[in-house]
Amino acid sequence: MHKIKLVPDKPFYNRCDITVYDVTGEKEKKRCKISAEYAEVDVRQLKQQGMDYEAAKQYYRDWIYKVVKHYIADDWECAEGMDEIMRIVEEHIAQYFQEGDPK
Numbered sequence: 001m002h003k004i005k006l007v008p009d010k011p012f013y014n015r016c017d018i019t020v021y022d023v024t025g026e027k028e029k030k031r032c033k034i035s036a037e038y039a040e041v042d043v044r045q046l047k048q049q050g051m052d053y054e055a056a057k058q059y060y061r062d063w064i065y066k067v068v069k070h071y072i073a074d075d076w077e078c079a080e081g082m083d084e085i086m087r088i089v090e091e092h093i094a095q096y097f098q099e100g101d102p103k
Contacts, residue, residue, distance in 0.1 A: 002074055004031075006064070006081030011088045014039035020068055023079050032071040036060060038089055043096040053097040060089045 003024045009017040015037040022029045038060070046056045064085065068076060 002072055002076040003079040004068060004072070004076045005079050006068075006085055008081070008085050008088055011092070013092070014042075016085065016088050016092075018064070018081075018085060020071065022072065032068075034064070034067050034071070036064065036085065036089055038092045040096060043093050047096070053094065056093055056097070057086065057090055060093075061086060 002022055005021040005023045005028065007019045007021065009019070015035050018034050018036060020031045020034065022031050043056065046059060051059060061082070064082070065076075
């Protein structure tokens with residue numbers, strides 16, 4: 001199983017680019033770059049599927065795992081970075097789950 005480090009770039013209002021490093025061996029190896037998109041339209045789609053804030057957070061965590069797994073073609077565990085990325089995502093999607101938000 002690969003050990004992966006996730007490093008977020010400076011987040012934008014609608015997405016965060018994430019660099020994926022394989023840290024399984026002695027040297028870090030850059031594997032790919034992905035973008036977690038959390039614009040209003042992205043979150044609206046999750047809400048239309050019946051997701052609340054907690055379900056949306058889990059969706060993003062699962063999405064990151066699946067996309068990285070696709071690119072490295074193997075199971076992996078996060079050595080570092082997931083908590084930081086999830087804080088960024090949570091901060092940006094929270095506004096769309098505010099009480100009284102009609103969207």
